[in-house]
Amino acid sequence: MRVILFLLRKEFVQIFRNRMFLPMIFAMPLVQLLVLPLAANYEMKNIVAVVVDHDRSMVSQQLVEKIAASGYFRIHAYPTSFDEAFSLIEGDRGDLILEIPKDFESRLIERGGSSVFIAVNAINGIKASLGGAYLRQILTSFSSELRERQMPVAAFPPLPLIRLKTSVRFNPIMSYRHFMVPGFLVLLVTIISTYMCGLHAVKEKENGSIEQINVSPVKKYQFILGKLIPFWILGVVVFSLGLFVVARWVYGILPVGSLLLLYAYLLLYLVAMLGLGLLVSTYCHTQQQVMFTMFFFMMIFILMSGLFTPIESMPRWAYLIACCSPITYFTEVARMVILKGSDFSHLHIHIGMMSFFALLFNSWAVINYKKTL
């Protein structure tokens, strides 16, 4: 025990003495937490629409105004021909084309119906499908408005209509940020703890000081605990800063669920991820190798964690990989506890899996950290 205290003292001195470490540990996550949730947004706004209006009538004017007023679209230009519009799309200066035919208004009045043509630039699949759908919605509502205006209501029996009444739970204003901030909090804690711990541990190999430790009576578990505990504490500090300072004061997010539960899970999660960092460092010899190896794991773990895209809609094989990523579980737990107020009884699987990861990574790291090199 005494040996661990001496090792801890040394680690803290080294961490706080390193000029790069502290800014990296504190400033980086806070800045990222301020920037990323505002930028990473799947709501499509500013879809650039190019309108080719051959009709130039009252009705076509009204339609274009309605589209512009929806807030999703920006009308970029009014070229005179479809070819001209298409060259804008080709030059990536437009996302979709709406072509209104010459006899749009007169056909509407005379024959009671007309058609328009939509061409969507599908290079960005999400943008294309959402943009197309928004535009269709606007067109539908426009046509029913037209119908109501043209026909006196009394002439027809009222149209059968199902009214929808929606009540939004857990994130009542449907803010994308409310959904993303807990996720980013997890992400930042993960990156800080795992990277820093791995880098810090492998530094001993790089500068040879591990030799001096290895000929001493220091035991494997003591050395590993000495590396783990400081970053365990720092991880909690970073998470708290993010939760109580940024999430609360900047985004106005107050955890609905139990803080105790959230922190208990955080501690467990940190043990697992720090173990992963140490495990990687036992296989590497330089900080550069740690960076690259870690980058590989982080890319997969993060992109497949359900942080950005729901894991339920992944193909089966990808879903199975996502289930092997510790980040998946904490992202879910953070959202469940912070937004929904889930309690212990909802988290059995998450706790079980994370305990498994913690045990796996750490025992593997201890075994692989060979004193006899």
Place this chain on the structure above:
Amino acid sequence: MKEKKVVIDVEGLTKCFGAFKAVDNISFEVFQGEIFGFLGANGAGKTTAMRMLCGLSLPTSGKARVAGFDIYKQSEQVKRNIGYMSQKFSLYEDLTVMENIRLFGGIYGLSHKQIKEKSSELIETLDLIEVSKKLVAALPLGWKQKLAFSIAILHKPQIVFLDEPTGGVDPITRRQFWKLIYKATSESITVFVTTHYMDEAEYCDRISMMVDGRIKALDSPQNLKMHFSASSMDDVFLRLARKAQRQAE
């Protein structure tokens, strides 16, 4: 000659890396309080042999007892009773002189009081008073090596292993370094040292010459010179090392 206590007893120690025999069946004894020189060309297997004795590397075969403990079964006791100074400087450069002393004192189980006494004594003898609060990285190489040696014997080990401790150090500091070594032997610490400086070889009580992973000669410098009818240790070294088959790394 009086009976001497054996502190290192090596029998048939071998280390293979694949088909390559880095250390090939070596046997020798080292007695308490002597300075045992371990000589050989680069790549002769000195460091590998030393690392096995320190418990940093597992032998492929053979037996060895260090400080009375078996290197296979009692490696923790071995570690408690030896000091080691590696070829590459391996104290913490981002800690101060004092912090390094405190850390290693603590690791070897010295009490706070002992650490305090030892460190002030050490800093005084090494003339490090002014830099005791400076980072080790800022010290000149010679000072670093003296500090590394002092820390290696901080816990009064039975044996201290020194792997080329004076490589790249100026002649004056080298002389001071050897004074420290003599002082250690006067406190009955056994010194096991590898070196490429033949003048340093002359300071040793006994010398073993390694060629291609084997020990080709083992005796006092005096006897070795007589045996090979050489005028200096330089000559002895050249005669033996010239027969080497291995290319130096």
